[in-house]
Amino acid sequence: MLERLSEMFPPALIDLFVTSFWETLIMVGIAGAVSALIGIPLGVLLRLTDRGGVLENLAFNRSAGLVVNAVRSTPFIILLVAIIPFTRFITGSSIGTAAAVVPLTIAAAPFIARLVETSLREVDGGLVEAAQAMGATTSQIVFKVLLPEAVPGIVAGLTITLVSLTGYSAMAGAIGGGGLGDLGIRYGYQRFLPEVMLAVVLVLIVFVQAVQSLGDWLVRRLSHK
Template sequence: MLEQLQSWFPPALIDLFVLSFWETLVMVGISGFVGALIGVPLGVLLRLTDHGGVLQNAAFNRTVGGIVNAVRSTPFIILLVAIIPFTRLITGSSIGTAAAVVPLTIAAAPFIARLVETSLREVDSGLIEAAQAMGATTPQIVFKVLLPEAFPGIVAGFTITLVSLTGYSAMAGAIGGGGLGDLGIRYGYQRFLPEVMLAVVLLLIVFVQAVQSLGDWLVHRLNKK
């Protein structure tokens, strides 16, 4: 059995698995982090400027919401190709792990924004009205009422985003984005090694399960506080 496994996965191929898994972690981690830096404030703005919000502004809300919806509705594989000039401007290349981070971040930001907006909508309006009655400023309402109350929902949404980004990162491998998707395409498909494709799929399943379990655990802990 051991000899069979060694014939399927020689040391050089195992090294490729390790490198590809690391590239996937980098792509998902960086794009998730930067996407959150953009998406969370965007989601807060969408909630504040919505009907009945603290900074109600229908024109701004419709404009930003339209842009967010446009990016979210664009299939990721099309987004990858459409922003190649922008990707080259940022990273100097359209292939590789660094290049894949750019479209992944652009895909993640509006996704996170809508999830944050949805979580903020679930905050009891009575809490906001009480804070306003006590003279709280908009930043105080955001940082002391909205975000703390919605934090478990935001964490749950961010977990969903990371899971989606894992799938997107594998898709990026189809155009040389690196990571496990690239490994599966090059060895599992192009070189007709089904055992490599199977191993890639299993690794992605285990990774997604680990991310989802960690996110569920954090949400459970936050809800108990």
């Protein structure tokens, strides 16, 4: 059995698995962090400028919402190709792990923005009205009322986003983005090694399960406060 496994997965291939998994972690981690830095403020802004919001501005809200929806509705594989010139401008290349981070971030940021907006909508409006009655500024309402109350929902949304990014990163591998997706395509598909493809799928399943479990645990901890 061990000899069979060593034949299917020689040391060189195992090293490639480790490298590819590390590339996937980098892609998902960096894209998740940057998209959160963009998406969370955008989601807050969408909520504040919506009808009945603290900074109600329907013209801006509708315009920003249109852009967010346009990016969200674009299939990721099309987005990958469509922004190649922008990706090359930012990273100097259209292939590789660094290049894959750009479309991953652009795809995830609007997704996070909508999830954050939805979480903020669930905050009791009475809390906001009470804060306004006490003379709270907009920033105080955001940082002391809206965000603290919506933290569990935001964490749950970020967890969903990281899981989606894992799938997107595998798709990015199909066009030279690196990571486990690239490994599965080059060895599992192009070289007719189904055991490699199966191993890639299993690793991704375990990784996604770990991310989801951690996110669920954080949500439970935050919800109990």
